[in-house]
Amino acid sequence: MLRTEDILRTVRMLQEENLDVRTVTLGINLMDCSSPDIDQLCQKIERKLVNKASRLVSVCNDIAGTYGIPIVNKRIAVSPISSVAAGHGEEGLLAVAATLDRAAREVKVDLVGGYTALVQKGATPSELALMRSLPMVLSQTERVCSSVNVASTKAGINMDAVKMMGQIIRDIALSTADRDGFGCAKLVVFANIPEDNPFMAGAYHGYGEPECVVNIGVSGPGVVKRALERFIAMGKSPDLGQVAEEIKTTSFRVTRVGELIGREVASALGVPFGIVDLSLAPTPKMGDSVGEILQAMGITVLGAPGSTAALALLNDAVKKGGLFASSSVGGMSGAFIPVSEDRALAHAVQQGTLRLEKLEAMTSVCSVGLDMIAIPGDTDADTISAIIADEAAIGMVNNKTTGVRLIPVPGKKAGEIAVFGGLFGEAAIMDIPTVGTSAPFVARGGRIPAPLHSLNN
Protein backbone atom coordinates (compact mmCIF):
# COMPACT_ATOMS: atom_id res chain seq x y z
CA MET A 1 0.00 0.00 0.00
CA LEU A 2 1.49 3.32 -1.05
CA ARG A 3 1.59 6.27 1.31
CA THR A 4 0.25 9.64 0.25
CA GLU A 5 3.71 11.16 0.52
CA ASP A 6 5.20 8.42 -1.70
CA ILE A 7 2.62 9.14 -4.39
CA LEU A 8 3.12 12.88 -4.22
CA ARG A 9 6.89 12.52 -4.26
CA THR A 10 6.72 10.43 -7.41
CA VAL A 11 4.36 12.91 -9.08
CA ARG A 12 6.68 15.77 -8.14
CA MET A 13 9.67 13.91 -9.53
CA LEU A 14 7.93 13.36 -12.85
CA GLN A 15 6.19 16.68 -13.26
CA GLU A 16 8.41 19.29 -11.68
CA GLU A 17 11.97 18.03 -11.49
CA ASN A 18 13.04 17.31 -15.06
CA LEU A 19 13.01 13.54 -14.64
CA ASP A 20 13.23 11.96 -18.02
CA VAL A 21 14.72 8.96 -19.71
CA ARG A 22 17.71 10.52 -21.36
CA THR A 23 18.19 7.85 -24.00
CA VAL A 24 16.81 4.59 -25.27
CA THR A 25 19.61 3.04 -27.27
CA LEU A 26 18.98 0.02 -29.46
CA GLY A 27 22.11 -2.08 -29.83
CA ILE A 28 22.28 -3.96 -33.14
CA ASN A 29 24.83 -6.56 -34.18
CA LEU A 30 26.21 -5.87 -37.65
CA MET A 31 28.88 -8.55 -37.73
CA ASP A 32 26.74 -10.74 -39.99
CA CYS A 33 26.65 -7.98 -42.62
CA SER A 34 30.28 -8.50 -43.60
CA SER A 35 30.87 -8.88 -47.31
CA PRO A 36 33.87 -8.69 -49.65
CA ASP A 37 31.84 -6.31 -51.78
CA ILE A 38 31.52 -2.83 -50.27
CA ASP A 39 28.21 -2.07 -51.97
CA GLN A 40 26.73 -5.28 -50.67
CA LEU A 41 28.07 -4.56 -47.20
CA CYS A 42 26.44 -1.14 -47.19
CA GLN A 43 23.15 -2.53 -48.48
CA LYS A 44 23.09 -5.21 -45.81
CA ILE A 45 23.85 -2.68 -43.08
CA GLU A 46 21.15 -0.29 -44.21
CA ARG A 47 18.57 -3.06 -44.60
CA LYS A 48 19.33 -4.46 -41.17
CA LEU A 49 19.27 -1.12 -39.38
CA VAL A 50 15.98 -0.10 -40.97
CA ASN A 51 14.49 -3.51 -40.31
CA LYS A 52 15.48 -3.58 -36.64
CA ALA A 53 15.01 0.07 -35.74
CA SER A 54 12.10 1.27 -37.88
CA ARG A 55 9.67 1.06 -34.94
CA LEU A 56 12.04 2.36 -32.27
CA VAL A 57 10.96 6.00 -32.34
CA SER A 58 7.21 5.36 -32.54
CA VAL A 59 7.35 2.76 -29.77
CA CYS A 60 9.30 5.14 -27.55
CA ASN A 61 6.86 7.96 -28.24
CA ASP A 62 3.85 5.75 -27.41
CA ILE A 63 5.36 4.53 -24.15
CA ALA A 64 6.49 8.01 -23.18
CA GLY A 65 2.91 9.17 -23.69
CA THR A 66 1.36 6.36 -21.69
CA TYR A 67 3.67 6.86 -18.73
CA GLY A 68 3.99 10.61 -19.01
CA ILE A 69 7.79 10.36 -18.96
CA PRO A 70 9.71 12.02 -21.78
CA ILE A 71 12.22 9.87 -23.66
CA VAL A 72 14.58 12.57 -24.83
CA ASN A 73 16.78 10.66 -27.28
CA LYS A 74 16.33 7.50 -29.33
CA ARG A 75 19.59 6.12 -30.64
CA ILE A 76 21.28 3.16 -32.23
CA ALA A 77 24.57 1.52 -31.29
CA VAL A 78 26.19 -0.91 -33.71
CA SER A 79 29.07 -3.39 -33.71
CA PRO A 80 32.52 -1.82 -34.08
CA ILE A 81 32.69 -0.69 -37.68
CA SER A 82 36.45 -1.34 -37.77
CA SER A 83 35.56 -5.05 -37.62
CA VAL A 84 32.37 -4.94 -39.70
CA ALA A 85 34.17 -3.16 -42.55
CA ALA A 86 37.58 -4.77 -42.12
CA GLY A 87 39.49 -5.07 -45.35
CA HIS A 88 37.68 -2.28 -47.18
CA GLY A 89 40.16 0.48 -46.41
CA GLU A 90 39.47 4.11 -45.77
CA GLU A 91 37.25 4.51 -48.81
CA GLY A 92 35.07 1.60 -47.76
CA LEU A 93 34.84 2.98 -44.22
CA LEU A 94 33.62 6.31 -45.56
CA ALA A 95 30.91 4.50 -47.53
CA VAL A 96 29.84 2.62 -44.40
CA ALA A 97 29.75 5.83 -42.36
CA ALA A 98 27.53 7.45 -45.00
CA THR A 99 25.28 4.39 -44.86
CA LEU A 100 24.98 4.60 -41.07
CA ASP A 101 24.12 8.28 -41.35
CA ARG A 102 21.47 7.63 -44.02
CA ALA A 103 19.89 4.76 -42.07
CA ALA A 104 19.80 6.79 -38.87
CA ARG A 105 18.00 9.58 -40.69
CA GLU A 106 15.57 7.11 -42.22
CA VAL A 107 14.54 5.63 -38.86
CA LYS A 108 14.59 9.11 -37.28
CA VAL A 109 17.15 8.48 -34.55
CA ASP A 110 19.33 11.46 -33.73
CA LEU A 111 22.66 9.63 -33.36
CA VAL A 112 24.21 6.29 -34.26
CA GLY A 113 27.26 5.08 -32.34
CA GLY A 114 29.74 2.35 -33.14
CA TYR A 115 32.13 3.93 -35.59
CA THR A 116 34.59 2.42 -33.21
CA ALA A 117 38.09 1.01 -32.95
CA LEU A 118 39.38 -0.97 -29.97
CA VAL A 119 43.14 -0.43 -30.04
CA GLN A 120 44.20 -0.67 -26.41
CA LYS A 121 46.89 -3.26 -27.14
CA GLY A 122 47.53 -2.54 -30.79
CA ALA A 123 45.75 -1.55 -33.97
CA THR A 124 44.84 -3.63 -37.02
CA PRO A 125 45.08 -2.05 -40.49
CA SER A 126 41.31 -1.61 -40.45
CA GLU A 127 41.39 0.14 -37.09
CA LEU A 128 44.16 2.44 -38.27
CA ALA A 129 42.14 3.23 -41.38
CA LEU A 130 39.08 3.99 -39.24
CA MET A 131 41.07 6.36 -37.08
CA ARG A 132 42.51 8.12 -40.12
CA SER A 133 39.04 8.47 -41.62
CA LEU A 134 37.62 10.30 -38.62
CA PRO A 135 38.17 13.90 -39.81
CA MET A 136 36.22 13.19 -42.99
CA VAL A 137 33.56 11.04 -41.35
CA LEU A 138 32.79 13.40 -38.50
CA SER A 139 32.73 16.44 -40.76
CA GLN A 140 30.67 14.88 -43.55
CA THR A 141 28.10 12.94 -41.57
CA GLU A 142 25.48 14.39 -39.30
CA ARG A 143 24.56 11.56 -36.92
CA VAL A 144 27.53 9.20 -36.80
CA CYS A 145 29.38 9.02 -33.47
CA SER A 146 32.76 7.49 -32.89
CA SER A 147 34.82 6.04 -30.09
CA VAL A 148 38.38 4.82 -29.87
CA ASN A 149 39.52 2.74 -26.91
CA VAL A 150 43.22 3.41 -26.37
CA ALA A 151 43.72 1.82 -22.95
CA SER A 152 42.46 -0.77 -20.52
CA THR A 153 43.41 -2.07 -17.11
CA LYS A 154 44.25 -5.41 -18.69
CA ALA A 155 46.25 -4.13 -21.66
CA GLY A 156 47.81 -0.85 -20.52
CA ILE A 157 47.90 2.30 -22.64
CA ASN A 158 48.64 2.15 -26.35
CA MET A 159 50.68 5.33 -26.59
CA ASP A 160 51.08 5.02 -30.36
CA ALA A 161 47.30 5.27 -30.66
CA VAL A 162 47.23 8.06 -28.09
CA LYS A 163 49.76 10.02 -30.15
CA MET A 164 47.77 9.45 -33.30
CA MET A 165 44.51 10.59 -31.67
CA GLY A 166 46.02 13.92 -30.64
CA GLN A 167 46.64 14.81 -34.27
CA ILE A 168 43.32 13.34 -35.41
CA ILE A 169 41.38 15.46 -32.91
CA ARG A 170 43.11 18.56 -34.23
CA ASP A 171 42.27 17.54 -37.79
CA ILE A 172 38.61 16.91 -36.92
CA ALA A 173 38.42 20.33 -35.31
CA LEU A 174 39.88 21.95 -38.43
CA SER A 175 37.49 20.07 -40.69
CA THR A 176 34.55 21.43 -38.66
CA ALA A 177 36.08 24.86 -37.98
CA ASP A 178 32.90 26.61 -39.13
CA ARG A 179 31.06 24.96 -36.20
CA ASP A 180 33.67 25.67 -33.50
CA GLY A 181 35.22 22.23 -34.00
CA PHE A 182 31.92 20.47 -33.28
CA GLY A 183 33.03 17.26 -35.02
CA CYS A 184 35.14 16.52 -31.93
CA ALA A 185 31.95 16.40 -29.81
CA LYS A 186 31.05 13.21 -31.69
CA LEU A 187 34.23 11.38 -30.68
CA VAL A 188 35.26 9.92 -27.33
CA VAL A 189 38.72 8.51 -26.64
CA PHE A 190 38.31 5.89 -23.94
CA ALA A 191 40.09 3.76 -21.41
CA ASN A 192 38.08 0.68 -20.43
CA ILE A 193 35.23 1.39 -22.85
CA PRO A 194 31.99 -0.31 -21.75
CA GLU A 195 30.26 -2.59 -24.26
CA ASP A 196 26.75 -1.62 -23.23
CA ASN A 197 26.95 2.13 -22.68
CA PRO A 198 23.80 3.77 -24.07
CA PHE A 199 25.12 7.35 -23.94
CA MET A 200 26.61 9.09 -26.95
CA ALA A 201 29.09 9.72 -28.33
CA GLY A 202 30.62 6.60 -26.81
CA ALA A 203 27.92 3.97 -27.37
CA TYR A 204 28.72 0.85 -29.37
CA HIS A 205 27.33 -2.68 -29.50
CA GLY A 206 29.99 -4.86 -27.89
CA TYR A 207 31.11 -8.31 -28.97
CA GLY A 208 29.54 -9.88 -25.89
CA GLU A 209 26.10 -8.44 -26.58
CA PRO A 210 23.13 -10.27 -28.10
CA GLU A 211 21.83 -9.76 -31.63
CA CYS A 212 19.72 -6.81 -30.50
CA VAL A 213 19.30 -5.21 -27.10
CA VAL A 214 17.65 -2.19 -25.52
CA ASN A 215 19.84 -0.21 -23.14
CA ILE A 216 18.54 2.73 -21.16
CA GLY A 217 20.27 5.86 -19.94
CA VAL A 218 18.41 7.56 -17.13
CA SER A 219 19.16 11.04 -16.03
CA GLY A 220 17.86 13.18 -13.25
CA PRO A 221 20.37 15.70 -11.89
CA GLY A 222 17.35 17.97 -11.39
CA VAL A 223 15.56 15.36 -9.30
CA VAL A 224 18.59 14.78 -7.11
CA LYS A 225 19.20 18.48 -6.66
CA ARG A 226 15.61 19.28 -5.69
CA ALA A 227 15.45 16.31 -3.33
CA LEU A 228 18.58 17.57 -1.65
CA GLU A 229 17.32 21.13 -1.44
CA ARG A 230 14.02 20.02 0.06
CA PHE A 231 15.82 17.85 2.55
CA ILE A 232 18.08 20.70 3.60
CA ALA A 233 15.12 23.12 3.74
CA MET A 234 13.40 20.89 6.28
CA GLY A 235 15.31 22.78 8.92
CA LYS A 236 17.95 20.54 10.38
CA SER A 237 21.40 20.79 8.91
CA PRO A 238 22.03 17.30 7.57
CA ASP A 239 25.50 15.82 7.81
CA LEU A 240 27.07 14.34 4.70
CA GLY A 241 26.01 10.82 5.63
CA GLN A 242 22.40 11.98 5.61
CA VAL A 243 22.97 13.81 2.34
CA ALA A 244 24.32 10.59 0.82
CA GLU A 245 21.28 8.68 2.08
CA GLU A 246 18.91 11.18 0.45
CA ILE A 247 20.77 10.98 -2.87
CA LYS A 248 20.76 7.18 -2.68
CA THR A 249 17.00 7.08 -2.17
CA THR A 250 16.41 9.45 -5.06
CA SER A 251 18.73 7.48 -7.30
CA PHE A 252 16.73 4.34 -6.49
CA ARG A 253 13.55 5.97 -7.77
CA VAL A 254 15.18 7.40 -10.88
CA THR A 255 16.70 4.04 -11.79
CA ARG A 256 13.40 2.27 -11.34
CA VAL A 257 11.71 4.61 -13.80
CA GLY A 258 14.46 3.79 -16.30
CA GLU A 259 14.07 0.07 -15.85
CA LEU A 260 10.29 0.29 -16.18
CA ILE A 261 10.50 2.21 -19.44
CA GLY A 262 13.34 0.04 -20.73
CA ARG A 263 11.45 -3.16 -20.18
CA GLU A 264 8.34 -1.72 -21.80
CA VAL A 265 10.29 -0.63 -24.88
CA ALA A 266 12.13 -3.95 -25.11
CA SER A 267 8.88 -5.86 -24.79
CA ALA A 268 7.17 -3.78 -27.46
CA LEU A 269 10.11 -4.23 -29.85
CA GLY A 270 10.45 -7.93 -29.07
CA VAL A 271 14.12 -7.71 -28.10
CA PRO A 272 15.89 -8.38 -24.80
CA PHE A 273 16.26 -5.67 -22.21
CA GLY A 274 19.91 -5.01 -21.49
CA ILE A 275 20.89 -2.53 -18.82
CA VAL A 276 20.02 0.71 -17.11
CA ASP A 277 22.91 3.13 -17.09
CA LEU A 278 22.21 5.22 -14.03
CA SER A 279 24.50 8.07 -14.92
CA LEU A 280 23.57 11.58 -13.90
CA ALA A 281 23.74 13.25 -17.29
CA PRO A 282 23.24 16.99 -17.16
CA THR A 283 21.82 19.23 -19.85
CA PRO A 284 22.36 22.95 -20.39
CA LYS A 285 18.89 23.57 -18.89
CA MET A 286 18.75 25.47 -15.61
CA GLY A 287 18.17 23.02 -12.77
CA ASP A 288 19.50 19.98 -14.65
CA SER A 289 23.10 20.24 -13.59
CA VAL A 290 25.54 18.06 -11.66
CA GLY A 291 27.40 21.22 -10.67
CA GLU A 292 24.24 22.54 -9.02
CA ILE A 293 24.00 19.35 -6.93
CA LEU A 294 27.50 20.03 -5.60
CA GLN A 295 26.43 23.60 -4.86
CA ALA A 296 23.39 22.33 -2.96
CA MET A 297 25.80 20.24 -0.86
CA GLY A 298 27.70 23.37 0.09
CA ILE A 299 30.38 23.73 -2.58
CA THR A 300 29.61 27.38 -3.21
CA VAL A 301 32.41 27.79 -5.76
CA LEU A 302 32.77 24.87 -8.16
CA GLY A 303 36.38 23.86 -8.42
CA ALA A 304 37.20 25.01 -4.89
CA PRO A 305 38.72 22.53 -2.42
CA GLY A 306 36.01 20.07 -1.43
CA SER A 307 34.64 19.71 -4.96
CA THR A 308 36.25 16.32 -5.50
CA ALA A 309 35.03 14.96 -2.17
CA ALA A 310 31.49 16.17 -2.84
CA LEU A 311 31.53 14.58 -6.28
CA ALA A 312 32.83 11.31 -4.82
CA LEU A 313 29.94 11.28 -2.36
CA LEU A 314 27.44 11.98 -5.13
CA ASN A 315 28.86 9.33 -7.44
CA ASP A 316 28.91 6.66 -4.77
CA ALA A 317 25.41 7.39 -3.50
CA VAL A 318 24.01 7.32 -7.03
CA LYS A 319 25.57 3.91 -7.64
CA LYS A 320 24.34 2.45 -4.37
CA GLY A 321 20.76 3.60 -4.92
CA GLY A 322 20.80 2.40 -8.50
CA LEU A 323 22.31 -0.97 -7.73
CA PHE A 324 19.64 -1.69 -5.16
CA ALA A 325 16.95 -0.61 -7.61
CA SER A 326 17.98 -2.82 -10.49
CA SER A 327 19.85 -6.04 -11.12
CA SER A 328 20.60 -4.84 -14.64
CA VAL A 329 22.85 -1.87 -14.03
CA GLY A 330 25.59 -1.34 -16.59
CA GLY A 331 27.18 1.10 -18.95
CA MET A 332 29.05 3.86 -17.20
CA SER A 333 26.74 4.49 -14.26
CA GLY A 334 28.10 7.50 -12.46
CA ALA A 335 27.89 11.27 -12.47
CA PHE A 336 28.95 12.89 -15.73
CA ILE A 337 30.71 16.25 -15.75
CA PRO A 338 30.51 17.33 -19.39
CA VAL A 339 31.50 20.95 -19.10
CA SER A 340 29.64 22.57 -21.99
CA GLU A 341 26.49 20.53 -21.29
CA ASP A 342 26.29 21.53 -17.62
CA ARG A 343 25.33 25.12 -16.98
CA ALA A 344 26.97 25.41 -13.56
CA LEU A 345 30.21 23.73 -14.61
CA ALA A 346 30.40 25.85 -17.77
CA HIS A 347 29.91 28.97 -15.65
CA ALA A 348 32.65 27.89 -13.24
CA VAL A 349 35.03 27.39 -16.15
CA GLN A 350 34.14 30.84 -17.44
CA GLN A 351 34.79 32.32 -14.00
CA GLY A 352 38.15 30.55 -13.87
CA THR A 353 37.40 28.61 -10.68
CA LEU A 354 37.23 25.23 -12.41
CA ARG A 355 40.38 24.41 -14.29
CA LEU A 356 41.62 21.46 -16.27
CA GLU A 357 43.75 20.10 -13.41
CA LYS A 358 40.80 20.13 -11.00
CA LEU A 359 38.51 18.54 -13.55
CA GLU A 360 41.09 15.80 -14.04
CA ALA A 361 41.16 15.16 -10.30
CA MET A 362 37.38 15.07 -10.21
CA THR A 363 37.27 12.48 -12.99
CA SER A 364 39.12 10.05 -10.76
CA VAL A 365 36.02 9.77 -8.58
CA CYS A 366 33.22 9.94 -11.13
CA SER A 367 32.16 8.92 -14.60
CA VAL A 368 33.36 9.48 -17.25
CA GLY A 369 36.27 11.85 -17.82
CA LEU A 370 37.35 15.12 -19.37
CA ASP A 371 34.14 15.61 -21.26
CA MET A 372 33.02 18.36 -23.64
CA ILE A 373 35.91 20.63 -22.82
CA ALA A 374 36.71 23.39 -25.29
CA ILE A 375 40.41 24.18 -25.61
CA PRO A 376 42.28 26.78 -27.68
CA GLY A 377 42.35 25.97 -31.38
CA ASP A 378 46.13 26.26 -31.54
CA THR A 379 46.72 23.59 -28.90
CA ASP A 380 49.39 21.28 -30.32
CA ALA A 381 48.61 17.62 -31.01
CA ASP A 382 51.10 16.31 -28.47
CA THR A 383 49.48 18.29 -25.66
CA ILE A 384 46.11 16.80 -26.59
CA SER A 385 47.69 13.34 -26.64
CA ALA A 386 49.28 13.91 -23.24
CA ILE A 387 45.93 14.95 -21.76
CA ILE A 388 44.42 11.76 -23.18
CA ALA A 389 47.29 9.74 -21.67
CA ASP A 390 46.77 11.28 -18.23
CA GLU A 391 43.07 10.55 -18.30
CA ALA A 392 43.64 7.02 -19.62
CA ALA A 393 46.09 6.43 -16.77
CA ILE A 394 43.39 7.30 -14.24
CA GLY A 395 41.07 4.80 -15.89
CA MET A 396 43.70 2.10 -16.24
CA VAL A 397 45.02 2.28 -12.69
CA ASN A 398 41.63 2.69 -11.03
CA ASN A 399 40.01 -0.05 -13.12
CA LYS A 400 37.28 2.31 -14.32
CA THR A 401 36.07 3.90 -17.51
CA THR A 402 37.52 7.26 -18.38
CA GLY A 403 37.01 9.18 -21.57
CA VAL A 404 38.24 12.32 -23.21
CA ARG A 405 36.10 14.57 -25.39
CA LEU A 406 38.26 17.59 -26.05
CA ILE A 407 37.24 20.17 -28.61
CA PRO A 408 40.00 22.40 -29.96
CA VAL A 409 38.14 25.45 -31.26
CA PRO A 410 39.87 26.73 -34.41
CA GLY A 411 40.63 30.43 -34.38
CA LYS A 412 39.61 30.93 -30.77
CA LYS A 413 41.70 31.43 -27.66
CA ALA A 414 41.29 30.74 -23.95
CA GLY A 415 38.43 32.72 -22.43
CA GLU A 416 36.43 33.00 -25.63
CA ILE A 417 33.13 31.14 -25.93
CA ALA A 418 32.55 28.06 -28.07
CA VAL A 419 28.93 27.42 -29.01
CA PHE A 420 27.83 23.89 -29.96
CA GLY A 421 24.07 24.27 -29.61
CA GLY A 422 21.25 22.10 -28.33
CA LEU A 423 22.13 19.52 -25.68
CA PHE A 424 25.83 20.11 -26.41
CA GLY A 425 25.59 23.62 -24.95
CA GLU A 426 28.37 26.18 -24.89
CA ALA A 427 31.50 26.74 -22.86
CA ALA A 428 34.36 29.09 -22.28
CA ILE A 429 37.56 27.86 -23.86
CA MET A 430 39.83 26.54 -21.17
CA ASP A 431 43.41 27.60 -20.73
CA ILE A 432 46.09 24.91 -20.73
CA PRO A 433 48.97 26.53 -18.82
CA THR A 434 51.72 24.10 -19.80
CA VAL A 435 50.77 23.71 -23.43
CA GLY A 436 53.49 22.64 -25.85
CA THR A 437 55.69 20.83 -23.37
CA SER A 438 54.58 17.22 -23.73
CA ALA A 439 56.09 16.28 -27.08
CA PRO A 440 59.21 14.45 -25.78
CA PHE A 441 57.08 12.12 -23.64
CA VAL A 442 54.39 11.51 -26.24
CA ALA A 443 56.93 10.93 -29.02
CA ARG A 444 58.32 7.87 -27.24
CA GLY A 445 55.25 5.89 -28.22
CA GLY A 446 55.04 2.22 -27.32
CA ARG A 447 52.78 0.87 -24.63
CA ILE A 448 52.51 1.79 -20.97
CA PRO A 449 52.26 -1.64 -19.34
CA ALA A 450 49.17 -2.75 -17.50
CA PRO A 451 49.28 -2.16 -13.75
CA LEU A 452 50.10 -4.88 -11.25
CA HIS A 453 46.50 -5.38 -10.18
CA SER A 454 45.45 -6.27 -13.73
CA LEU A 455 46.89 -9.73 -13.04
CA ASN A 456 44.10 -10.81 -10.76
CA ASN A 457 43.47 -14.37 -11.92
Place this chain on the structure above:
Amino acid sequence: MPAHVVISLMSRDRVGIIAAVAKSIFALDGTIGAISQTVMDEYFTILLTADFAGDTSLDAVRQGLEAAGAPGEFHVSVRQRESVQPKPPQARDGDGFVLTLTGKDRPDIISRVSAYLAGRAINIIDLFAHTRGDAFLLIGQVVVPRDQDIMQLQIDLKGLWKDYPLAVHLQHEDIFAATNEIAFTHSKN
Protein backbone atom coordinates in the same frame (compact mmCIF):
# COMPACT_ATOMS: atom_id res chain seq x y z
CA MET B 1 -28.13 -21.25 8.94
CA PRO B 2 -25.22 -18.87 9.65
CA ALA B 3 -25.72 -15.13 9.14
CA HIS B 4 -23.28 -13.49 6.73
CA VAL B 5 -23.31 -9.77 7.40
CA VAL B 6 -21.60 -6.54 6.49
CA ILE B 7 -21.27 -3.99 9.29
CA SER B 8 -20.42 -0.29 9.27
CA LEU B 9 -19.70 1.58 12.48
CA MET B 10 -18.90 5.24 13.02
CA SER B 11 -17.92 7.09 16.17
CA ARG B 12 -15.68 9.82 17.47
CA ASP B 13 -12.21 8.36 17.64
CA ARG B 14 -10.76 7.06 20.88
CA VAL B 15 -8.46 4.27 21.97
CA GLY B 16 -10.03 0.81 22.14
CA ILE B 17 -12.86 0.90 19.58
CA ILE B 18 -11.64 -2.06 17.53
CA ALA B 19 -11.05 -4.05 20.70
CA ALA B 20 -14.62 -3.35 21.81
CA VAL B 21 -16.07 -4.25 18.40
CA ALA B 22 -14.08 -7.48 18.12
CA LYS B 23 -15.02 -8.52 21.65
CA SER B 24 -18.69 -7.91 20.94
CA ILE B 25 -18.62 -9.97 17.72
CA PHE B 26 -16.79 -12.79 19.47
CA ALA B 27 -19.37 -12.74 22.26
CA LEU B 28 -22.11 -13.23 19.65
CA ASP B 29 -20.25 -16.30 18.33
CA GLY B 30 -19.19 -14.40 15.22
CA THR B 31 -16.05 -14.46 13.10
CA ILE B 32 -14.63 -11.40 11.37
CA GLY B 33 -13.89 -11.89 7.67
CA ALA B 34 -12.38 -8.59 6.52
CA ILE B 35 -11.88 -5.09 7.91
CA SER B 36 -11.31 -1.69 6.35
CA GLN B 37 -10.87 1.09 8.87
CA THR B 38 -9.80 4.70 8.86
CA VAL B 39 -9.84 7.83 11.00
CA MET B 40 -10.75 11.09 9.28
CA ASP B 41 -10.99 14.45 11.02
CA GLU B 42 -11.24 12.79 14.46
CA TYR B 43 -13.99 10.44 13.29
CA PHE B 44 -13.46 6.69 13.31
CA THR B 45 -15.13 4.54 10.65
CA ILE B 46 -14.93 0.82 10.14
CA LEU B 47 -16.40 -1.46 7.51
CA LEU B 48 -16.23 -5.16 8.20
CA THR B 49 -17.70 -8.47 7.17
CA ALA B 50 -18.52 -11.19 9.69
CA ASP B 51 -20.19 -14.58 9.88
CA PHE B 52 -22.38 -15.54 12.84
CA ALA B 53 -23.27 -19.08 13.80
CA GLY B 54 -26.86 -20.22 14.40
CA ASP B 55 -29.79 -17.89 14.07
CA THR B 56 -28.24 -14.61 15.26
CA SER B 57 -30.43 -11.81 13.91
CA LEU B 58 -29.18 -8.60 12.29
CA ASP B 59 -30.82 -6.63 15.13
CA ALA B 60 -28.98 -8.70 17.71
CA VAL B 61 -25.67 -7.95 16.01
CA ARG B 62 -26.45 -4.21 15.83
CA GLN B 63 -27.60 -4.02 19.45
CA GLY B 64 -24.59 -5.99 20.62
CA LEU B 65 -22.22 -3.59 18.85
CA GLU B 66 -24.02 -0.48 20.08
CA ALA B 67 -23.81 -1.82 23.59
CA ALA B 68 -20.03 -2.21 23.23
CA GLY B 69 -19.65 1.58 23.41
CA ALA B 70 -20.98 4.25 25.70
CA PRO B 71 -24.70 5.04 25.20
CA GLY B 72 -25.14 6.75 21.81
CA GLU B 73 -21.42 6.50 21.03
CA PHE B 74 -21.46 4.00 18.12
CA HIS B 75 -23.62 4.49 15.03
CA VAL B 76 -24.00 0.97 13.61
CA SER B 77 -25.52 -0.36 10.44
CA VAL B 78 -25.78 -4.10 9.74
CA ARG B 79 -26.89 -5.71 6.47
CA GLN B 80 -27.16 -9.24 5.20
CA ARG B 81 -24.55 -10.00 2.57
CA GLU B 82 -26.00 -11.33 -0.65
CA SER B 83 -23.26 -13.81 -1.32
CA VAL B 84 -20.27 -15.08 0.58
CA GLN B 85 -18.79 -17.07 -2.27
CA PRO B 86 -15.56 -15.41 -3.31
CA LYS B 87 -15.65 -14.53 -6.98
CA PRO B 88 -12.78 -15.69 -9.12
CA PRO B 89 -10.41 -12.79 -9.80
CA GLN B 90 -11.44 -10.93 -12.91
CA ALA B 91 -9.03 -9.31 -15.28
CA ARG B 92 -9.54 -5.57 -15.28
CA ASP B 93 -10.57 -4.28 -18.64
CA GLY B 94 -8.00 -1.54 -18.50
CA ASP B 95 -4.85 -0.29 -16.85
CA GLY B 96 -4.54 1.11 -13.37
CA PHE B 97 -3.68 4.78 -13.10
CA VAL B 98 -3.21 7.14 -10.19
CA LEU B 99 -5.02 10.47 -10.36
CA THR B 100 -3.72 13.29 -8.19
CA LEU B 101 -5.17 16.74 -7.72
CA THR B 102 -3.31 19.22 -5.56
CA GLY B 103 -3.92 22.92 -5.12
CA LYS B 104 -6.44 25.45 -3.91
CA ASP B 105 -9.77 24.14 -2.70
CA ARG B 106 -13.08 25.00 -4.34
CA PRO B 107 -16.54 23.43 -4.07
CA ASP B 108 -16.78 21.68 -7.44
CA ILE B 109 -13.57 19.67 -7.58
CA ILE B 110 -14.80 16.18 -6.75
CA SER B 111 -18.09 16.52 -8.58
CA ARG B 112 -16.47 17.80 -11.74
CA VAL B 113 -13.59 15.32 -11.88
CA SER B 114 -15.78 12.32 -11.00
CA ALA B 115 -18.32 13.35 -13.67
CA TYR B 116 -15.54 13.56 -16.24
CA LEU B 117 -14.18 10.14 -15.26
CA ALA B 118 -17.61 8.54 -15.35
CA GLY B 119 -18.21 10.03 -18.79
CA ARG B 120 -15.05 8.32 -20.05
CA ALA B 121 -15.99 4.96 -18.45
CA ILE B 122 -13.11 5.31 -15.98
CA ASN B 123 -13.86 3.47 -12.75
CA ILE B 124 -12.66 4.88 -9.42
CA ILE B 125 -11.58 1.98 -7.23
CA ASP B 126 -10.04 3.91 -4.35
CA LEU B 127 -10.31 7.57 -3.42
CA PHE B 128 -8.72 9.74 -0.78
CA ALA B 129 -9.41 13.46 -0.44
CA HIS B 130 -8.26 15.90 2.19
CA THR B 131 -8.68 19.61 2.80
CA ARG B 132 -6.48 21.66 5.09
CA GLY B 133 -7.28 25.36 5.13
CA ASP B 134 -7.73 26.16 1.47
CA ALA B 135 -5.29 23.45 0.34
CA PHE B 136 -6.91 20.48 -1.35
CA LEU B 137 -5.48 17.06 -2.07
CA LEU B 138 -7.11 14.17 -3.90
CA ILE B 139 -5.52 10.84 -4.74
CA GLY B 140 -7.54 8.30 -6.66
CA GLN B 141 -6.79 4.89 -8.08
CA VAL B 142 -8.70 4.49 -11.31
CA VAL B 143 -9.00 1.92 -14.07
CA VAL B 144 -8.78 3.41 -17.54
CA PRO B 145 -10.27 1.35 -20.39
CA ARG B 146 -7.62 0.25 -22.86
CA ASP B 147 -9.22 2.07 -25.78
CA GLN B 148 -8.79 5.46 -24.14
CA ASP B 149 -6.09 7.83 -25.33
CA ILE B 150 -4.08 8.55 -22.18
CA MET B 151 -2.47 11.70 -23.49
CA GLN B 152 -5.90 13.11 -24.42
CA LEU B 153 -7.20 12.26 -20.93
CA GLN B 154 -4.28 14.08 -19.38
CA ILE B 155 -4.97 17.14 -21.53
CA ASP B 156 -8.70 17.04 -20.74
CA LEU B 157 -8.10 16.70 -17.00
CA LYS B 158 -5.70 19.62 -16.95
CA GLY B 159 -8.31 21.60 -18.87
CA LEU B 160 -11.04 21.06 -16.28
CA TRP B 161 -9.78 24.00 -14.24
CA LYS B 162 -8.07 26.37 -16.59
CA ASP B 163 -6.39 29.35 -14.96
CA TYR B 164 -7.05 27.95 -11.49
CA PRO B 165 -4.22 26.81 -9.19
CA LEU B 166 -5.04 23.11 -9.19
CA ALA B 167 -2.51 20.62 -10.55
CA VAL B 168 -4.06 17.50 -12.07
CA HIS B 169 -1.95 14.49 -13.00
CA LEU B 170 -2.83 11.05 -14.29
CA GLN B 171 0.07 8.58 -14.16
CA HIS B 172 0.29 4.86 -14.73
CA GLU B 173 0.24 2.91 -11.47
CA ASP B 174 3.33 0.92 -12.47
CA ILE B 175 5.43 4.06 -11.98
CA PHE B 176 4.37 4.32 -8.36
CA ALA B 177 5.03 0.66 -7.73
CA ALA B 178 8.42 0.86 -9.43
CA THR B 179 9.56 3.94 -7.53
CA ASN B 180 8.23 2.99 -4.11
CA GLU B 181 8.24 -0.77 -3.68
CA ILE B 182 11.42 -2.62 -2.82
CA ALA B 183 10.99 -5.46 -5.30
CA PHE B 184 10.79 -4.60 -8.97
CA THR B 185 8.19 -6.66 -10.73
CA HIS B 186 7.30 -6.39 -14.37
CA SER B 187 4.91 -8.54 -16.28
CA LYS B 188 6.76 -8.21 -19.57
CA ASN B 189 10.16 -9.38 -20.74
